[in-house]
Every structure is written in structure tokens, then in C-alpha cells.
Amino acid sequence: MKPDDSATIDLKVLLASNIHEIKNLLLQLMLRLDAMDSDSAGVADARSLCRRINDRMVQMLLLDELQADKLKLNLAAHNPADFVEDFVRDATALATGRFIIECCKKQVPDYWFFDRELVEMALLNALHNALRYARRRIVIGVAGAANGLILSVDDDGPGYPPSVLHKTVEKGAPITKNGTGMGLFFASVIVEAHKNKDRQGALILQNKEGDSGAVFILQLP
Amino acid sequence: MIDFSKKRALIIDDSPAMCSSLRMTLNNFGITRCETSNSANEAIFRIRQREFDIIVCDYCLGAGSDGQQILEQLRRSAMIAPSVVFLMVTAERDYEKVVSCAEFAPDDYLLKPFTAETMCIRLERTFEKKTQFAEVYRLIAGGKAEQAMAECDRMLALKSRFAMDLIRMKGELLIALNRHGEARKLYEEIIAARAIPWARLGLAKTLSLAGEAEAAIETLELVIDETPHYLEAYDTLAKTHEIQGNLQRAQDVLEKAVTVSPQSLLRQSAMGEIAYRNGDLAKAAKAFGTVVDKGKYSYFRNHKDFISLSRVLLDDGKHDTALCTIADARKHFDSTPELDLASSVMESLIHHAANETVQSELALSRALEIKAQHGLSLADSIAVDLAKVCFLNGKENEARELVKDMISNFYEDEKIQAAVRGMLDGIGRADESQMLIENSINEVIKLNNEGVMRAKNGDLAGSVDLLATAARRMPQNVQVALNAAQALIVESDRNGWNGEKMQLAGQLLANHAEVHGSLEKFQKISGLYKDVQLKYGIGQ
Numbered sequence: 024m025k026p027d028d029s030a031t032i033d034l035k036v037l038l039a040s041n042i043h044e045i046k047n048l049l050l051q052l053m054l055r056l057d058a059m060d061s062d063s064a065g066v067a068d069a070r071s072l073c074r075r076i077n078d079r080m081v082q083m084l085l086l087d088e089l090q091a092d093k094l095k096l097n098l099a100a101h102n103p104a105d106f107v108e109d110f111v112r113d114a115t116a117l118a119t120g121r122f123i124i125e126c127c128k129k130q131v132p133d134y135w136f137f138d139r140e141l142v143e144m145a146l147l148n149a150l151h152n153a154l155r156y157a158r159r160r161i162v163i164g165v166a167g168a169a170n171g172l173i174l175s176v177d178d179d180g181p182g183y184p185p186s187v188l189h190k191t192v193e194k195g196a197p198i199t200k201n202g203t204g205m206g207l208f209f210a211s212v213i214v215e216a217h218k219n220k221d222r223q224g225a226l227i228l229q230n231k232e233g234d235s236g237a238v239f240i241l242q243l244p
Numbered sequence: 245m246i247d248f249s250k251k252r253a254l255i256i257d258d259s260p261a262m263c264s265s266l267r268m269t270l271n272n273f274g275i276t277r278c279e280t281s282n283s284a285n286e287a288i289f290r291i292r293q294r295e296f297d298i299i300v301c302d303y304c305l306g307a308g309s310d311g312q313q314i315l316e317q318l319r320r321s322a323m324i325a326p327s328v329v330f331l332m333v334t335a336e337r338d339y340e341k342v343v344s345c346a347e348f349a350p351d352d353y354l355l356k357p358f359t360a361e362t363m364c365i366r367l368e369r370t371f372e373k374k375t376q377f378a379e380v381y382r383l384i385a386g387g388k389a390e391q392a393m394a395e396c397d398r399m400l401a402l403k404s405r406f407a408m409d410l411i412r413m414k415g416e417l418l419i420a421l422n423r424h425g426e427a428r429k430l431y432e433e434i435i436a437a438r439a440i441p442w443a444r445l446g447l448a449k450t451l452s453l454a455g456e457a458e459a460a461i462e463t464l465e466l467v468i469d470e471t472p473h474y475l476e477a478y479d480t481l482a483k484t485h486e487i488q489g490n491l492q493r494a495q496d497v498l499e500k501a502v503t504v505s506p507q508s509l510l511r512q513s514a515m516g517e518i519a520y521r522n523g524d525l526a527k528a529a530k531a532f533g534t535v536v537d538k539g540k541y542s543y544f545r546n547h548k549d550f551i552s553l554s555r556v557l558l559d560d561g562k563h564d565t566a567l568c569t570i571a572d573a574r575k576h577f578d579s580t581p582e583l584d585l586a587s588s589v590m591e592s593l594i595h596h597a598a599n600e601t602v603q604s605e606l607a608l609s610r611a612l613e614i615k616a617q618h619g620l621s622l623a624d625s626i627a628v629d630l631a632k633v634c635f636l637n638g639k640e641n642e643a644r645e646l647v648k649d650m651i652s653n654f655y656e657d658e659k660i661q662a663a664v665r666g667m668l669d670g671i672g673r674a675d676e677s678q679m680l681i682e683n684s685i686n687e688v689i690k691l692n693n694e695g696v697m698r699a700k701n702g703d704l705a706g707s708v709d710l711l712a713t714a715a716r717r718m719p720q721n722v723q724v725a726l727n728a729a730q731a732l733i734v735e736s737d738r739n740g741w742n743g744e745k746m747q748l749a750g751q752l753l754a755n756h757a758e759v760h761g762s763l764e765k766f767q768k769i770s771g772l773y774k775d776v777q778l779k780y781g782i783g784q
Contacts, residue, residue, distance in 0.1 A: 042335075043304070043335050046335040046356040046357055047259065047262060047335065047356065049356070049357040050262070050265070050356045050357035050358065051261060051262060051265040052357075053357050053358070053359055053360075054265045054266070054268065054269045054359075054360055055265065055268075057269065057272075057359055057360035057361070058268055058269065058272055058360065070359075073357075074359075077357055084337075097337070097338075097340030097341060097344065098344075098438065098440070099340065099343070099344055099440070100408040100438075100440065102405050102406070102407070102408075104405065105369060105405055109362070109365045109366075109369070112361060112365055113359065113361050113362055113365070116359070116361045133403065133404075133405070133407035133408070134407055134408045136437070136438045136440070138340075139340075140337060140340070140355055219438065
């Protein structure tokens with residue numbers, strides 16, 4: 024190919040079709056793994072790896088949107104109780120019996136406007152964390168409150184280290200080179216992009232009394 | 245838990261590998277009856293052959309078609325029942341933008357990649373919704389909008405998990421029933437929480453129904469400005485401009501919509517029609533040409549687009565291509581009386597324009613023969629064309645009769661009057677047009693008034709005779725039909741049950757239910773019909 028010809032090829036289109044194909048392949052891989060015997064530890068590991076590849080890819084695409092300053096939410100009405108129940112079922116499948124996963128619902132409104140896929144991604148990151156640090160029990164919560172819809176992931180692990188807890192996330196949660204902290208960064212970006220009139224969403228990180236577990240909270244206006 | 249083993253599924257994806265992955269997943273849910281299609285046309289072929297309970301469709305189907313188009317065609321043509329679960333599968337996060345602005349949204353969608361668990365959960369949820377909505381669907385299908393709305397309210401009071409879907413459906417039912425005040429309140433409440441596009445569009449529709457065209461236009465322009473891919477908003481805006489008599493603005497709006505979504509042939513066709521009415525032959529030819537070209541191998545093609553294209557070409561002086569287009573239509577469609585008639589009319593017009601008198605007369609006599617044989621009630625534009633070509637070939641009596649039929653059938657429809665007037669002007673009979681149209685209208689009004697008057701003066705039998713005859717002569721005229729139905733029902737009410745006449749009344753009501761069911765007068769008379777049936781112990 025002569026150098027001039029490369030100008031006629033739209034690199035963006037190539038990139039997009041490549042990403043498209045990766046997603047298709049990943050889906051086929053995931054479905055194939057899901058069809059296998061779920062009791063095998065090897066399969067469970069492969070599944071979890073698959074998820075992590077996907078999470079990273081979605082993050083990469085989001086970063087691209089952020090870089091171009093065009094992160095756009097797809098707001099639609101969803102039933103929060105259903106959303107959390109579905110998430111818990113999915114989480115239970117991921118936990119493969121190693122953890123007890125519970126669902127806690129309080130005064131949940133009939134519908135709420137949020138970006139289902141992005142909020143799910145933020146919660147999923149928190150869940151991955153919890154699966155890593157929890158001892159036995161993870162509680163996924165949903166509640167209606169004066170300041171919006173509250174979604175939470177609560178575990179019985181050692182809690183967040185002070186470095187995470189005390190630095191405000193927007194100033195840059197300590198993201199290490201291997202990507203720890205990235206999940207929290209995305210969660211804060213996603214939740215803060217949710218705006219309703221003059222209110223903005225917020226990510227709140229807490230430890231329970233006596234460092235008896237971490238609480239990850241998304242506040243959606 | 246839902247028993248999936250009884251369900252039949254269709255997977256539509258252009259990649260055979262993906263089809264087999266999805267099929268394997270559905271099999272694991274217990275769905276063993278599972279078919280796959282790699283293209284839209286093949287899928288539609290299968291859907292016509294048998295009923296499916298679940299359709300899983302990929303959004304991106306390659307070459308010129310996407311899953312959303314298939315969904316809209318299937319739902320619009322009612323080729324799949326509302327109870328059929330349609331699940332879209334997509335790799336594009338942007339698809340949510342498509343859904344939020346779609347006239348027909350899928351029951352749910354899955355973003356690739358997803359787990360089998362997620363797919364199973366979404367399917368279960370959707371089936372749960374379908375079960376809860378079954379009664380509403382049944383009532384709507386039976387034309388019982390009022391009851392359907394009561395059912396929505398009942399479910400909303402029970403705090404349904406599908407509250408938003410119910411509210412949206414209720415809004416649409418209120419609009420269909422012309423209860424725009426209540427609908428407006430409903431949409432305003434949602435907008436107060438969030439200015440979601442469909443609520444804004446709904447609000448605009450209620451404003452338009454309330455006669456506040458300016459406010460409706462302002463709202464729609466705002467919707468389009470914020471969600472430029474919301475095609476239904478363009479359609480509604482174009483219609484609002486059209487009703488206001490701003491045909492040029494209507495065309496501008498549709499042109500923009502066509503640029504946003506060149507794939508929607510229905511909209512291309514609407515755009516062609518309005519461009520033609522504006523005398524913009526170049527744009528009309530382009531639009532109809534696209535429809536004919538792209539639709540050639542689609543199941544949803546329509547011979548009327550070929551006819552429209554031919555008409556535009558004829559007006560543009562391109563006689564040969566106009567004739568070719570008609571030949572194409574005859575080649576691509578099975579022969580029906582409607583197609584034969586429309587084609588013959590066009591052929592006669594084209595030959596006449598090309599000074600081929602003998603061929604023109606021949607085609608015309610074929611057209612008149614078909615009409616006499618099948619008694620077709622014509623699509624407006626073909627009726628106008630037939631009258632025109634009768635005038636041109638010296639069959640003035642037939643022509644005048646056709647014009648009279650048209651005007652008396654649609655005597656309140658200014659669009660048809662304008663078309664007839666334009667046609668008469670075009671062939672140098674402007675002097676005749678005013679008289680011909682006015683006479684036809686006056687005749688209807690006179691007939692109608694006399695019927696009503698006779699009833700008032702106690703001559704019920706005379707009134708029934710007159711109005712029933714008038715209704716038969718102008719089957720599309722809703723006022724005449726309603727007056728006739730009323731007279732027929734009142735006669736049974738007063739003089740005892742007359743099965744034959746009550747049946748005719750029921751038929752007249754049924755003929756106009758779809759388009760005019762929301763008219764106050766229609767509802768009053770349809771209520772009277774039921775009361776009289778009840779009185780004589782006859783009912784459904």
C-alpha cells in the first residue's frame with residue numbers, strides 16, 4: 024500500500040469494528056463458559072477472568088469518552104428493586120458459594136432515572152472488591168432517601184485502608200500502576216455524571232464501626 | 245420461575261457462530277425449540293410461517309438493515325403479537341439512545357458481552373411483564389381503550405413493578421381517546437421528575453390535540469434539538485405543520501428526519517408525498533426512488549410507492565421511465581385488483597401525455613372495467629388520477645361521477661378537496677371545479693339534513709331510508725354513517741327489535757371505529773347501540 028492510501032482508510036471505523044468484534048468474541052466465550060459445569064473451580068476462575076477482561080475493556084472505552092470529554096449518560100426509568108435483585112442474582116453466580124450475598128431494600132421508589140449499564144458497572148467494581156476482602160457476608164442495598172436513590176455494597180472485611188478513605192476520590196483516589204483504585208475512580212465519575220436539576224450524584228466510602236467492614240455507597244439524585 | 249420448555253425461540257444474527265452460542269444458551273434454559281436466521285428477510289419468512297414466543301435479535305445485522313428496523317416493521321404490521329418477547333442484543337452502548345427515542349422499543353436489551361445468568365434474568369422479567377400486561381393487551385386488541393385504561397389504573401394502584409410502562413401506556417390510551425387534558429397532566433408529572441423524551445413528545449401531542457399548535461411546535465422543536473435522533477418527534481412536528489397548512493415546513497422537517505435515518509422507508513415515502521404536493525418533483529422523485537429501490541426485496545414493500553414514483557416521473561415529463569416503473573411494479577408484485585387498477589390508471593395517463601391516444605383509451609377502459617368488477621373504494625390519489633384521465637379521454641360523465649363520489653365521501657377532508665381542485669385546475673377545468681365541488685358538498689349536506697329533519701318531524705321510516713341509502717353511497721363519510729346508525733337504532737328502540745337494521749347499524753359503527761372511535765358523537769351512538777341491545781336482551 025502506498026502511504027497516500029492510508030489516508031483513505033478511516034482508522035476510527037477500523038477501531039470501532041475491532042472493538043465490536045472483541046465484544047462478540049468475548050460474549051461467545053462467556054456463554055460457552057456459562058454452559059460448562061459451574062462446580063469446577065477452574066471454570067469459575069475462567070469466568071471471573073473473562074469478566075475482568077470485559078470490565079477493563081468497558082473502562083477503556085469510558086476513558087476514551089472521558090478524554091474526548093463526551094461522556095454521555097443514557098438516562099431511562101428503571102425499577103430500582105428489580106435492578107438490585109438482578110444484580111444480586113448475578114453476584115451470587117459470581118460468588119459461587121464462597122460468600123453469602125444478601126439483598127436489603129428500604130422504601131424503594133417504583134422507578135428512578137439512571138444509566139443502568141454504567142451504574143451496574145460501578146456496583147460491579149465494588150462487588151469485585153468485596154469479593155476480594157469480605158470474610159463471609161456481602162449485603163447489596165437499595166433505599167429511597169431525601170437526597171436520592173441510595174445503592175450500597177457492604178462487606179464484613181477489614182474495611183478501606185485510611186489512604187483510600189481520607190483522600191477525596193475526585194482529587195484522584197490512589198490509583199496504583201496495576202490499576203487498583205481504578206474502579207473507585209470510575210464509580211465516582213459515573214455517579215457524579217448523574218445530575219438532576221441542581222443536585223449531583225456522589226460516591227461515599229465508609230468503614231463500619233471498629234473497622235468491621237467496608238461500605239460503598241452510590242447516591243443518585 | 246417460568247417454564248421455558250414450552251417456548252419457541254427465534255435467534256436473528258448475521259454471524260452463524262453467534263447464533264449457535266445463543267442457541268446453546270437458550271437450550272440450557274430449557275428452550276429446545278429454537279430456530280436461527282442470518283438475515284432480516286429470512287427471519288421474516290420464518291415469523292410468517294410460525295408463531296414464536298421469544299425473538300432474540302442482534303442490533304447490527306450488516307448490510308443495510310438493523311434489528312431496530314426489523315422490530316419496528318414487525319410491531320407496526322402486527323406480525324408479532326404484543327405478547328411475543330423481543331430481546332435486542334447489541335455491542336453499542338449508544339443503543340440506549342435509540343431505545344429511548346424509538347416508537348417501538350424492544351422488551352429489553354442486552355449489552356454485549358453478557359452472562360447467561362443476565363440473559364435468563366432479563367427473559368424471566370420480560371415474561372413476568374407480559375403475564376401482568378396480558379389483560380391490557382387483550383382489551384386494547386379488542387378496541388376497549390377505556391377498560392384497558394382502567395386495568396392500567398388498577399395495576400398502578402397495586403404498586404406494580406412495571407409502573408413506568410403502565411404510565412406510558414396509559415398516556416397513549418388517553419391520547420387515543422382524545423382525553424388530552426388528563427394525558428397532559430400525566431406527562432407534566434413525569435417531566436417534573438425528569439424531562440424524558442417520550443414524555444415531552446406525549447405532552448406535545450396533547451397540546452396539538454388541544455389546538456395549541458404553537459406550543460406543540462415549540463415543545464417538539466425543543467425535543468428534536470435535545471434528541472436529534474428522535475424520529476417520531478419529527479413525524480409529529482411535520483404533521484402539526486401540515487395541519488397548520490405549512491406544507492413547506494412539514495417537508496423541511498421530514499427532509500431532516502430522512503437525513504437522520506435514511507433506512508426508514510415509510511418516512512421516505514411520507515416525505516416524497518409531501519414534496520410532490522409542494523411541487524418539488526426532484527425531491528419527490530428522489531424519495532420515492534429510494535423507497536422503491538431499497539424496498540424491492542423487502543417483505544414490507546408497497547406497490548403504492550411504485551405508483552407514486554411513476555406519477556412524479558410523469559409530471560416531470562419522463563414518460564419512458566414512468567412506464568418502466570409501472571412495469572416494474574407489475575413484475576414485483578402479485579397481481580391484485582388494486583395493483584391492476586392503479587397501474588392501468590397510470591398507464592393511461594402516461595400514454596395520454598405521450599399522445600398515444602389509442603393505448604391511453606385502452607388502459608382507461610381496463611381500469612374502469614376493474615373498478616366496475618371489483619367495486620373498489622380507491623386510495624385518494626388513484627381516484628383523483630382516474631377522474632383526471634376520464635376527463636382527458638372525453639369520458640366526462642364518468643369523471644364527474646368519480647369527483648362527486650370522492651367529495652361526498654370525504655366532504656370534510658380539505659386535503660382531498662384541494663387534490664381534486666388541483667387536478668381540475670391542471671387540466672384547464674378550473675371554471676368547473678368550484679361548482680362541481682360545491683354541488684357535491686351541498687348534495688351531501690342536503691341529504692344528511694333532510695334525513696335528520698325527517699326524523700325530527702316524526703317520519704322515522706323516511707329518515708332511515710334516506711340516511712341508509714346515503715351511507716351506502718358514501719361509505720367513508722363518518723357524519724352520514726353516524727346519523728344513519730342513530731336513525732336505525734332509534735327505530736328498533738321505538739318500534740321493536742329489527743335484527744337486520746340493527747346489524748347494519750353495528751356494521752356502520754364498526755367501519756368507523758378505528759379512525760373515529762374517539763369522537764364524542766361516535767361514543768354516544770355506540771352507547772345507544774349497546775343500550776338497545778340490552779333492552780331486548782341481545783348482547784355479546
